[in-house]
Amino acid sequence: MAAFMQGMGCTDYAALHAVSIREQERFWRAVWDLGGVIGEPGELALQGADTMLGARWFPEARLNFAENLLRGNDSPGANPDALVFRSEDKIARRLSRVELRQQVARMAAAFRTCGLQPGDRVAAYLPNVPETIIAMLAAASLGAVFSSASPDFGVQGVLDRFGQIEPVVLLACDGYWYNGKRIDVQPRLADILAGLPSVRCMVLVPCLGDALTVSTESTLTLDEFLAPHHRAQEPDFLRLPFDHPLYIMYSSGTTGVPKCIVHGAGGTLLQHLKEHRLHSDLHEGDRLFYYTTCGWMMWNWLATGLASGATLMLYDGSPFLHHGRVLWEYAEAERFTHFGTSAKYIDALAKIHLKPREHFGLSAMRVLMSTGSPLLPESFDFIHRDISPTVQIASISGGTDIVSCFVLGNPALPVWRGEIQCAGLGMAVEVWDEEGQAISGQKGELVCTRPFPSMPVGFWNDADGSRYRAAYFERFPGVWCHGDYCERTLHDGFVIHGRSDATLNPGGVRIGTAEIYRQVEKLDEVQESIVVGQDWQGDVRVVLFVRLREGLSLDATLEARIRQTIRDNTTPRHVPAKILQVADIPRTRSGKIVELAVRRVLHGEPVKNVEALANPEALALFRERVELRD
Numbered sequence: 300m301a302a303f304m305q306g307m308g309c310t311d312y313a314a315l316h317a318v319s320i321r322e323q324e325r326f327w328r329a330v331w332d333l334g335g336v337i338g339e340p341g342e343l344a345l346q347g348a349d350t351m352l353g354a355r356w357f358p359e360a361r362l363n364f365a366e367n368l369l370r371g372n373d374s375p376g377a378n379p380d381a382l383v384f385r386s387e388d389k390i391a392r393r394l395s396r397v398e399l400r401q402q403v404a405r406m407a408a409a410f411r412t413c414g415l416q417p418g419d420r421v422a423a424y425l426p427n428v429p430e431t432i433i434a435m436l437a438a439a440s441l442g443a444v445f446s447s448a449s450p451d452f453g454v455q456g457v458l459d460r461f462g463q464i465e466p467v468v469l470l471a472c473d474g475y476w477y478n479g480k481r482i483d484v485q486p487r488l489a490d491i492l493a494g495l496p497s498v499r500c501m502v503l504v505p506c507l508g509d510a511l512t513v514s515t516e517s518t519l520t521l522d523e524f525l526a527p528h529h530r531a532q533e534p535d536f537l538r539l540p541f542d543h544p545l546y547i548m549y550s551s552g553t554t555g556v557p558k559c560i561v562h563g564a565g566g567t568l569l570q571h572l573k574e575h576r577l578h579s580d581l582h583e584g585d586r587l588f589y590y591t592t593c594g595w596m597m598w599n600w601l602a603t604g605l606a607s608g609a610t611l612m613l614y615d616g617s618p619f620l621h622h623g624r625v626l627w628e629y630a631e632a633e634r635f636t637h638f639g640t641s642a643k644y645i646d647a648l649a650k651i652h653l654k655p656r657e658h659f660g661l662s663a664m665r666v667l668m669s670t671g672s673p674l675l676p677e678s679f680d681f682i683h684r685d686i687s688p689t690v691q692i693a694s695i696s697g698g699t700d701i702v703s704c705f706v707l708g709n710p711a712l713p714v715w716r717g718e719i720q721c722a723g724l725g726m727a728v729e730v731w732d733e734e735g736q737a738i739s740g741q742k743g744e745l746v747c748t749r750p751f752p753s754m755p756v757g758f759w760n761d762a763d764g765s766r767y768r769a770a771y772f773e774r775f776p777g778v779w780c781h782g783d784y785c786e787r788t789l790h791d792g793f794v795i796h797g798r799s800d801a802t803l804n805p806g807g808v809r810i811g812t813a814e815i816y817r818q819v820e821k822l823d824e825v826q827e828s829i830v831v832g833q834d835w836q837g838d839v840r841v842v843l844f845v846r847l848r849e850g851l852s853l854d855a856t857l858e859a860r861i862r863q864t865i866r867d868n869t870t871p872r873h874v875p876a877k878i879l880q881v882a883d884i885p886r887t888r889s890g891k892i893v894e895l896a897v898r899r900v901l902h903g904e905p906v907k908n909v910e911a912l913a914n915p916e917a918l919a920l921f922r923e924r925v926e927l928r929d
């Protein structure tokens with residue numbers, strides 16, 4: 300970051316950020332050069348910059364996403380690993396860059412025999428295994444569009460997603476390991492295939508460690524699929540326009556069928572190169588880990604790490620195996636330089652009093668990244684005290700919608716407790732009040748006022764773009780409104796106070812849900828909480844649900860302490876009118892608690908898209924609670 304800053308003629312980050320917005324063409328061309336993007340940039344870096352929706356990035360460029368990820372130094376002594384993989388303690392593998400290229404070449408050749416054309420969809424119902432990366436790269440090498448769902452989705456969840464995009468090829472696993480249990484998904488596959496009439500080839504990928512024998516007319520095992528192509532050594536890369544679709548990803552909302560968000564190859568590549576090389580200080584030979592499934596955008600973000608010469612550290616399974624030690628054993632053994640996870644995981648580690656620093660050698664680790672929900676100030680303390688005193692804490696936030704971040708880390712700036720360090724370069728992030736005025740030191744809406752390359756190229760099946768516009772550009776016409784309730788701090792950092800649509804409005808005062816979690820989850824007794832507004836006598840009252848440590852029950856003393864902690868650190872308005880104990884809290888498969896779904900249940904309204912939830916049965920714990928009748 301410091302070297303880049305100098306190259307751009309700036310002496311501090313604020314100046315560099317201002318240049319990246321004022322001189323967008325120059326900035327993004329510099330990112331292209333920094334990343335050594337393979338391809339033709341063309342003469343123009345940006346057309347139609349005056350409007351977010353009219354902008355076109357690198358309209359004359361030609362490139363191939365996979366070619367950029369698969370480059371690499373194979374010379375003796377160079378970083379030999381492209382991928383390292385562990386499936387809990389059951390399976391471990393590693394692939395060199397040469398092996399990865401060969402496997403991509405074979406998979407691409409096999410895809411061609413299915414008649415796969417540029418723009419056709421390849422869908423993967425796979426865990427976070429090397430084959431998912433290989434399939435994505437093979438699809439991208441041919442200009443096909445890749446879309447993945449994790450195998451913890453049931454039949455309906457898969458059909459809600461893949462059914463909309465009509466894949467030509469489907470890769471599916473036999474199962475996966477989670478918390479020491481073998482989960483066989485084969486019984487679901489016939490129904491999935493029956494619901495996807497567009498699929499010409501289904502490929503069964505062995506992930507349980509067993510030899511697979513099942514093969515039918517339209518289903519082949521991976522070995523059978525690849526066998527005719529064993530001579531393929533190098534993939535052919537089809538260079539395509541910058542905006543050529545690369546990924547289709549899904550919104551995880553619980554208000555309707557998932558939106559299919561299409562991301563382009565060039566925008567994804569440039570944005571990730573910027574976030575990896577500059578904001579995450581990722582270099583050739585680094586070892587990049589993110590705990591994610593293939594159904595969360597952090598998987599896509601992780602994958603692009605190959606373009607910076609990093610080794611991807613893949614893990615599939617429970618992060619709490621071996622009493623929460625499993626990821627730290629892996630980090631120590633493989634000398635992770637970058638460790639990415641969710642704020643919930645950090646919080647859970649602190650709650651079980653695990654102190655990785657005391658048991659593991661983590662000296663290689665330079666950056667610890669966290670996302671999914673706001674990282675609590677206490678978690679910053681925990682990380683430096685009990686994980687590493689020197690690691691850079693990079694709390695990052697953006698989402699599937701942009702397959703990247705609006706606000707994130709920065710190795711050239713200090714880290715302030717509880718704050719996200721900065722707005723991303725090239726991202727014209729502001730916080731706006733209700734009237735659309737930029738504010739600082741107060742809470743408002745996170746907006747982005749200028750185009751950036753990783754805006755979606757559109758939504759699938761949305762020919763006139765109306766659903767895309769409605770999703771981001773209606774609250775403030777023509778400006779991206781992300782739906783995060785947020786605050787810019789004195790240090791030009793950011794604090795996210797929750798999702799805007801989940802803010803509570805008791806007495807007309809807007810309260811972000813994270814403001815309450817921050818207090819409640821300090822208490823040792825509370826494992827997790829969820830807060831919603833209940834419509835009550837013409838107003839809204841704040842209702843807090845807590846999941847307590849095993850064996851505890853909510854008594855008057857604990858209730859009073861919860862109220863007191865909230866009152867002491869916030870305002871009397873934040874203090875819940877009701878506090879109730881629950882045995883579980885519903886969350887999406889990427890670990891986000893679902894306030895809107897709980898609110899709907901409380902009001903007797905139906906919840907759609909329950910397939911997006913990891914534990915939909917938990918919704919019943921909120922239904923018709925007698926305590927909420929008065």
Ligand SMILES: CC(=O)CC(=O)O
Nearest residue numbers: 670671695696697698
């Ligand atoms: C970067 C992110 O914002 C990831 C997420 O929380 O979905």
